[in-house]
Amino acid sequence: MGSGGIRRRLALGAAVLAASGALAFTATATAQAASADGCAGREVRTLPFRTGVIHVYKRGDYVCAVTVARNAGSVQSMSVSVQARGNRPVxxxxxxxxxxxxxxxxxxxxxxxxRGAVGAYSRSSGWILC
Known part of the structure; x- marks a missing residue:
């Protein structure tokens, strides 16, 4: 194999390496689109209450919510629900x-x-994101 073949193989190897690095960067950026709480999309509402806060996210037609306790560490009763109008709550x-x-x-x-609750306190949004 002449020096031209070696150069082509090195160039191909460099291109593959660059493409894999770009793919890894894109995958990392996509993973960061999901919140630390596990919901994808952008945060559209924050509903605070005495013992916690509900974070609401929207991505396309999907709405996601999590309830986060203000004082984490001890096991306590917690809940979160999302209900689309006309359907049952999840x-x-x-x-x-x-x-x-x-x-x-x-x-x-x-x-x-x-709706979200931590212990004896809760918060309800009413109909939103209409």
Missing amino acids: VDKGRYKHLAGPVTVNAGHRCVWI
């Missing part, structure tokens, strides 16, 4: 240390009702 309820959810629904262009 609920995550249990005893958690830090957060309940994520809960995602396909809302389309319908309003949603978000």
Whole structure:
């Protein structure tokens, strides 16, 4: 193999390496589009209450919510639900240390009702994102 063949192989190898690096960068950026709480999309509402906060995200027709406890660490009763108008709510309820959810629904262009609770305190949004 002459020096031209070696150069072509080195150039091909460099191109493959550059492409794989670009792909890894794109995959990392896509993964960062998901929140630290597990919901994809952009945060559209924050619903604070005494013992926690509900974070609401929207991506296309999907709405996602999580309830995060203000004082994480001890196991406590927590819940989050998302209900698209005309459907039943999707609920995550249990005893958690830090957060309940994520809960995602396909809302389309319908309003949603978000509820969340930590311990004895809760928050309800009413119909939003109409």
